[in-house]
Structures are given as structure tokens and as C-alpha cells.
Amino acid sequence: MKPAIAFWNILYKDMKNYYLKPPNISWGLIFPFAWMGMLLIKSGTAFSISEVFPGIVALSILFGTTSMLSVTITFERKSRSFERLLLAPLKTELLILGKITGAILFGLFNSIIPILLCAGILKAPVSNWFLLAAGVILLSVISTLLGLFISVAATEVFEAQTYSNFFRFPMIFLCGLFIPVTALPQLLRPLSYILPVTYGVDVLHYSISESHFLPPVTDLLILAAFSMVLFYFSIYNIRRKWIK
Amino acid sequence: METIIEVKNLKKSYNGLIAVNRIHFRVYRGEIFGFLGPNGAGKTTTINMLTGLARITEGQIFLKGKDVTRNIKSVQKIIGVVPDENNLYEELSGFDNLCFCGALYGMRKKDREKRARELLNLFGLDNAGRRKFSEYSKGMKRKLTLAAALMHEPEILFLDEPTTGIDVASVRQIRKLIRELNRKGATVFLTTHYIEEAERLCHRVAFIDRGKIITTDTVEKLLDANRDTHLVDIRFKPVSNDVSQLPEKLHRRFPDISCTLKDSGTIRLTSRQVPDIAPVVNYLASEGFFVLEARLIKPTLEEAFVKATGIEVDLMNK
Ligand SMILES: Nc1ncnc2c1ncn2[C@@H]1O[C@H](COP(=O)(O)OP(=O)(O)OP(=O)(O)O)[C@@H](O)[C@H]1O
Ligand SMILES: [Mg+2]
Numbered sequence: 001m002k003p004a005i006a007f008w009n010i011l012y013k014d015m016k017n018y019y020l021k022p023p024n025i026s027w028g029l030i031f032p033f034a035w036m037g038m039l040l041i042k043s044g045t046a047f048s049i050s051e052v053f054p055g056i057v058a059l060s061i062l063f064g065t066t067s068m069l070s071v072t073i074t075f076e077r078k079s080r081s082f083e084r085l086l087l088a089p090l091k092t093e094l095l096i097l098g099k100i101t102g103a104i105l106f107g108l109f110n111s112i113i114p115i116l117l118c119a120g121i122l123k124a125p126v127s128n129w130f131l132l133a134a135g136v137i138l139l140s141v142i143s144t145l146l147g148l149f150i151s152v153a154a155t156e157v158f159e160a161q162t163y164s165n166f167f168r169f170p171m172i173f174l175c176g177l178f179i180p181v182t183a184l185p186q187l188l189r190p191l192s193y194i195l196p197v198t199y200g201v202d203v204l205h206y207s208i209s210e211s212h213f214l215p216p217v218t219d220l221l222i223l224a225a226f227s228m229v230l231f232y233f234s235i236y237n238i239r240r241k242w243i244k
Numbered sequence: 245m246e247t248i249i250e251v252k253n254l255k256k257s258y259n260g261l262i263a264v265n266r267i268h269f270r271v272y273r274g275e276i277f278g279f280l281g282p283n284g285a286g287k288t289t290t291i292n293m294l295t296g297l298a299r300i301t302e303g304q305i306f307l308k309g310k311d312v313t314r315n316i317k318s319v320q321k322i323i324g325v326v327p328d329e330n331n332l333y334e335e336l337s338g339f340d341n342l343c344f345c346g347a348l349y350g351m352r353k354k355d356r357e358k359r360a361r362e363l364l365n366l367f368g369l370d371n372a373g374r375r376k377f378s379e380y381s382k383g384m385k386r387k388l389t390l391a392a393a394l395m396h397e398p399e400i401l402f403l404d405e406p407t408t409g410i411d412v413a414s415v416r417q418i419r420k421l422i423r424e425l426n427r428k429g430a431t432v433f434l435t436t437h438y439i440e441e442a443e444r445l446c447h448r449v450a451f452i453d454r455g456k457i458i459t460t461d462t463v464e465k466l467l468d469a470n471r472d473t474h475l476v477d478i479r480f481k482p483v484s485n486d487v488s489q490l491p492e493k494l495h496r497r498f499p500d501i502s503c504t505l506k507d508s509g510t511i512r513l514t515s516r517q518v519p520d521i522a523p524v525v526n527y528l529a530s531e532g533f534f535v536l537e538a539r540l541i542k543p544t545l546e547e548a549f550v551k552a553t554g555i556e557v558d559l560m561n562k
């Protein structure tokens with residue numbers, strides 16, 4: 001019961017103070033429109049919605065979670081309020097779970113607009129709603145955990161921001177968001193395979209147009225494994241580095 | 245007396261720099277224990293190890309008789325910490341800050357709201373409860389940080405320089421509250437570099453310098469060590485000619501008294517017996533000094549501290 005109270009309040013505070021602030025909400029709303037508009041202008045003609053749908057969803061999640069989490073955690077560490085959490089009788093796993101859940105939910109929220117936009121308004125057919133949901137959830141989890149990974153490496157807020165970009169921008173090209181992984185030069189492909197987002201995007205592609213390079217179950221298992229490894233690796237590093 | 249904190253051979257090094265060097269001490273239940281030392285002595289590092297914010301390099305910590313060297317988490321629920329810098333959430337109101345801290349210890353909504361209101365009242369912050377922490381003055385921030393540490397009614401309170409950087413009225417109020425909390429049963433471990441604070445507030449004091457504890461005792465005993473020393477300050481009109489020879493001259497004339505020049509207008513006499521001042525004053529007058537005042541100085545912890553550590557106090561309070 002007691003840990004549940006702590007968990008819920010950590011989550012609630014972050015939601016209220018960071019994620020549900022108007023600038024962040026509007027970011028989640030404007031971002032997918034901006035990308036759709038850009039793609040539309042670039043192609044000059046109508047393009048297949050099904051082809052860009054997964055990319056837009058993945059981008060919205062990636063840009064909503066990774067830097068949000070790494071910046072807020074680094075900010076709290078810098079202002080030392082994070083020490084409050086370390087001083088409380090809470091397992092490191094639990095308090096970190098409290099911190100990342102807000103970002104995961106924010107990632108889910110950010111995926112709603114592009115999904116409504118593509119599937120609802122532009123009538124892109126979705127062949128498997130269950131897999132779409134699974135893909136969205138696991139992508140939110142994995143991109144949040146990338147943010148956690150970054151916040152362990154960063155000591156300053158600007159570093160968290162820079163590292164986030166360092167991860168995110170190459171992922172746009174390497175993880176099959178708009179260019180299929182199989183169309184990448186042979187040399188770059190190993191990079192794609194070690195980036196977990198690749199597998200999330202593959203699930204999204206499958207759930208929409210059934211094009212994919214791995215069976216969805218394999219993708220989901222790989223994502224789950226990546227999540228566990230990233231989570232526990234971060235916990236290990238937090239214990240080692242944040243308690244000096 | 246029940247030992248509530250026991251520290252054995254505790255050591256902390258940061259990449260080769262030894263911050264705390266094999267210290268031993270005990271804190272008894274119900275006392276206010278002071279850690280007194282200059283900047284960089286290792287006070288904060290010790291508190292961090294005792295509360296779970298710093299890893300222990302060597303040695304052992306026992307809280308309530310339990311070895312928590314490797315697992316401080318299990319006792320964090322009975323300790324409250326006021327860090328050297330205020331670390332509440334700037335964007336939350338005072339009330340929300342307190343409630344959040346209570347929630348971290350598993351307090352239910354009704355209980356934590358009630359307790360938060362009580363504490364705001366106790367600290368005279370009722371009207372500031374709805375304001376953001378970032379809008380608080382330094383003194384208000386310090387009080388709220390102390391209040392936050394009290395939310396879950398801890399048995400042991402760790403206060404890292406609770407009164408540094410705030411005005412006299414707030415200092416008095418905070419000290420009064422610390423005494424009250426202690427009277428109600430809380431054990432208090434506090435660090436300070438104000439000797440006067442240690443003397444007024446603490447039952448026992450440890451002098452710490454460069455990572456080492458130099459002496460630990462009750463304030464009375466520390467004062468007793470200087471009881472047989474009598475101090476007199478004689479103030480005279482500053483003169484233009486050189487006075488650096490004066491202490492030696494005086495000592496030659498009055499061998500029982502040792503003298504030091506405090507500044508160009510004050511000389512301090514130290515002796516084992518209550519010194520007979522009249523001859524000294526007469527002598528000074530005959531030498532052409534215009535004596536303004538002679539004052540018996542009551543030995544304070546300051547003298548004990550200087551004697552034990554060799555650190556001039558003026559340097560500490562800078
Ligand atoms: N995180 C750290 N990394 C490296 N060295 C540190 C760290 N924290 C403290 N030190 C060093 O340990 C020594 C003791 O520092 P500490 O902060 O414990 O002193 P203090 O007695 O609290 O001083 P102050 O009165 O200034 O607060 C100092 O030399 C300090 O430079
Ligand atoms: Mg300190």
C-alpha cells in the first residue's frame with residue numbers, strides 16, 4: 001500500500017508539473033501535423049498514407065518521451081530535489097518506475113493525434129489494431145527508457161537535450177521510419193538492428209500494411225528484452241553513479 | 245542510555261581525496277548531537293553516508309542497533325533530513341511540497357494534508373502555504389525544508405547547517421523549534437560551523453577537522469577543560485608607536501600571566517588564577533597607555549575549540 005501511494009504521487013506530480021503543461025500538450029498536437037505537412041509539400045503529390053503512418057506515429061512518440069524524461073530527471077538532479085526520492089524508503093526500481101510511467105503515458109498521448117489523423121481522417125486502413133496498440137505501447141516504453149539511459153549519462157540539462165538529439169535524429173533514418181531498413185546500405189544495417197526503435201516501427205508497419213522484415217511476435221519479444229535490459233542497466237548505473 | 249546511531253571506523257574517499265577519515269562516534273536517543281567544524285571538514289559527507297546519499301568507503305554504521313552499512317534503505321523511514329541546500333520543488337506550493345514529501349513515506353492523503361497544515365502553522369507559514377516555493381524568502385525556504393523533514397514524524401533528524409544564511413529572527417525561531425522537537429523525543433544530529441549554535445543547542449559536540457574527529461564530549465565537559473583558564477581583555481586607546489613588544493614586556497613583569505595582542509588596541513591576558521588586574525592597568529598607564537576597559541571573558545566553547553583544533557575561529561565564521 002505505502003509504495004503504491006509513493007508511486008502514484010511521483011507519477012501524479014510529474015504529470016501535473018511537466019507533461020500536462022500547455023506547451024507540452026500543444027507540442028503533442030502540432031508536431032504530427034507539421035510532419036504530415038512537410039511530407040505532403042515535399043512529395044508534391046498525394047502519397048500513400050499507409051507508408052508514412054508508422055513513421056509519423058513513431059516520431060511523435062520518440063519526440064515526446066526521450067528528451068522530456070531525460071531533461072526533467074536531469075533538472076531535478078541539478079536542483080537536488082531528486083535527492084528527496086533517494087532519501088525516501090523506496091526501492092530504486094519503484095521510484096524510477098514512478099518517474100518513467102509519466103513519460104510513457106505522455107508518449108501514448110502523443111500517438112493519439114497521428115493515429116486519429118491517419119486512420120480516422122485520412123482513412124488509412126489498419127489491418128491489426130491489437131498489434132498497432134502493442135507497437136505504440138512498446139515504442140513509448142523503449143523511447144522513454146532511452147531517455148532514462150541518457151539521464152544517467154548527463155549531468156547538465158543541456159547535455160540531456162543534446163544527447164537526446166544525438167540519439168533521435170539518426171534513428172529517423174536508421175529505424176525504418178520513412179526508409180525501409182531493407183533499403184538501407186548494407187553497411188548501415190547493423191546500426192539499425194542494434195537500435196530498438198527499429199523493431200517498434202516494424203510492428204507498426206505490420207499492423208498497418210503488413211509489410212515487415214521480422215514476424216511481429218519476434219519484434220515484440222526483442223522490444224521486451226531491450227526494455228528489460230535498458231531498465232535494469234539504468235537502475236544499476238543509478239545506484240552506482242547517483243549515490244556517490 | 246540507548247545508543248541510536250553508532251559509527252565505527254567510518255571512511256569516505258572521493259577518488260583518492262579522503263573526506264572522512266576513520267571516525268567513531270555514538271549518538272544517544274533523545275539528545276542533540278552537534279558536528280562542529282570548518283568548511284570542508286567532512287560534515288556533509290558524514291550526513292550523506294548516514295542517510296543513504298553517499299556510499300561508504302570503509303567502516304560501519306548502526307542505526308537502532310542494526311547494521312545498515314550496506315542497506316540503509318531499511319531504516320530511511322525513521323529518519324528525516326534537512327540538507328545543506330534547500331531541495332524542495334520550486335514549482336510546487338509550500339503545501340503541495342509537504343504533501344508530496346509525506347506521500348513518499350506512504351502517508352495517506354488525509355493524514356498528509358492534516359500534518360502539512362499543522363506544520364505550516366507551527367512554522368508560521370499558514371499564509372504562504374498556497375504560494376510557490378520559488379517565491380519564498382530564504383528564511384521561509386529553510387523553514388519549509390525543515391517542515392518537510394518532519395512530515396513523517398521521524399525518530400532521528402539530520403540537520404545540515406540548519407541556520408546558515410538566514411536572519412537572526414528566523415535563526416532563533418528555528419533553534420526554538422529544534423529544541424521543542426527534541427523535547428518531544430526526536431534525536432537530532434546537526435552540523436554547524438557556528439560555535440555559538442553548538443554551545444546553545446547541543447548536548448554533546450564533536451569537533452571535526454579535515455575528516456577527523458578531534459574530540460567528542462558534552463558541552464559542559466568541553467567547557468570544563470577551560471574552567472581553570474581565566475581570560476581578561478584590556479582595551480586601550482590605540483597608539484601610533486609599535487606595540488608588538490608589549491605582550492613580552494608584560495609577561496616579563498607578570499610571569500603568571502601570558503599575553504597576546506588581539507589588535508592594536510586590545511591585549512588578552514590568560515592565567516591559571518583570577519588575575520589581579522589593577523597592577524597590570526597601572527603598569528600600562530605608567531607606560532603611557534590610556535586604558536579604556538578591562539573585561540573578564542567567560543570561557544566559551546570557542547576557546548575549547550581553538551585549543552583542540554588550533555583553528556582560529558575568525559577564519560571559520562567567514
Ligand atoms: N561529491 C564529491 N566529490 C568529490 N569530493 C567531494 C565531494 N563531496 C565532498 N567532497 C570533498 O570532501 C571534503 C569534505 O566535504 P564536505 O562537504 O563533507 O565538508 P563540510 O564539512 O560539509 O563543509 P561545509 O561547511 O563547507 O559544508 C571536501 O574536501 C570536499 O571537497
Ligand atoms: Mg557541508
